[in-house]
Amino acid sequence: AQSVTQLGSHVSVSEGALVLLRCNYSSSVPPYLFWYVQYPNQGLQLLLKYTSAATLVKGINGFEAEFKKSETSFHLTKPSAHMSDAAEYFCAVSARQSGYALNFGKGTSLLVTP
Amino acid sequence: NAGVTQTPKFQVLKTGQSMTLQCAQDMNHEYMSWYRQDPGMGLRLIHYSVGAGITDQGEVPNGYNVSRSTTEDFPLRLLSAAPSQTSVYFCASRDSLAKNIQYFGAGTRLSVL
Numbered sequence: 001a002q003s004v005t006q007l008g009s010h011v012s013v014s015e016g017a018l019v020l021l022r023c024n025y026s027s028s029v030p031p032y033l034f035w036y037v038q039y040p041n042q043g044l045q046l047l048l049k050y051t052s053a054a055t056l057v058k059g060i061n062g063f064e065a066e067f068k069k070s071e072t073s074f075h076l077t078k079p080s081a082h083m084s085d086a087a088e089y090f091c092a093v094s095a096r097q098s099g100y101a102l103n104f105g106k107g108t109s110l111l112v113t114p
Numbered sequence: 115n116a117g118v119t120q121t122p123k124f125q126v127l128k129t130g131q132s133m134t135l136q137c138a139q140d141m142n143h144e145y146m147s148w149y150r151q152d153p154g155m156g157l158r159l160i161h162y163s164v165g166a167g168i169t170d171q172g173e174v175p176n177g178y179n180v181s182r183s184t185t186e187d188f189p190l191r192l193l194s195a196a197p198s199q200t201s202v203y204f205c206a207s208r209d210s211l212a213k214n215i216q217y218f219g220a221g222t223r224l225s226v227l
Binding site for chain 1: 118145147149154155156157158159162164170172173204206208211214215216218219220221
């Protein structure tokens with residue numbers, strides 16, 4: 001079964017510092033991979049998705065992620081954190097089962113300090 | 115264009131009560147799904163539907179029923195609420211598999227006492 005593992009349930013960075021949120025996937029076939037963001041008391045919003053067109057994927061709000069097959073990773077980065085980036089971030093893989101439903105990681109809570 | 119609309123936003127139930135969480139989308143998406151979100155667990159798939167009249171179980175279907183009589187609506191029914199069903203519930207719909215983007219509602223926060 002296709003799944004993702006997010007390393008670190010909480011990450012804290014200073015405003016202006018690099019953001020790195022880690023995600024590793026398990027899949028025997030080329031996966032569809034996603035990063036979603038959830039702001040407090042809101043639904044999930046798509047940040048970016050990987051569909052094999054390019055290994056470096058650029059998303060909204062300055063985020064990007066790089067697909068590395070050799071490391072089975074899809075880490076999310078942003079060069080300079082902003083206070084408004086504080087949120088919960090979910091990595092997800094679109095699994096063949098369940099009509100290509102999303103299998104989510106457990107999430108990483110990003111805290112941005114002044 | 116409202117996207118995915120969930121009602122109610124909040125609900126408190128007593129153990130054993132039944133209720134229906136409503137979900138509607140106006141994007142003419144064939145695929146719809148329900149997830150529950152629990153602290154430290156991420157989102158887990160409850161049920162999904164690939165079109166009107168077609169539903170199937172996800173990872174955690176026990177205690178929930180769904181039906182899909184129209185493309186727009188995908189209600190989730192709790193038959194006899196239990197405290198273990200205290201959670202935040204999200205409905206999502208997806209455009210074509212080629213684009214494969216899921217759009218989420220704002221969620222329903224349910225407490226079962």
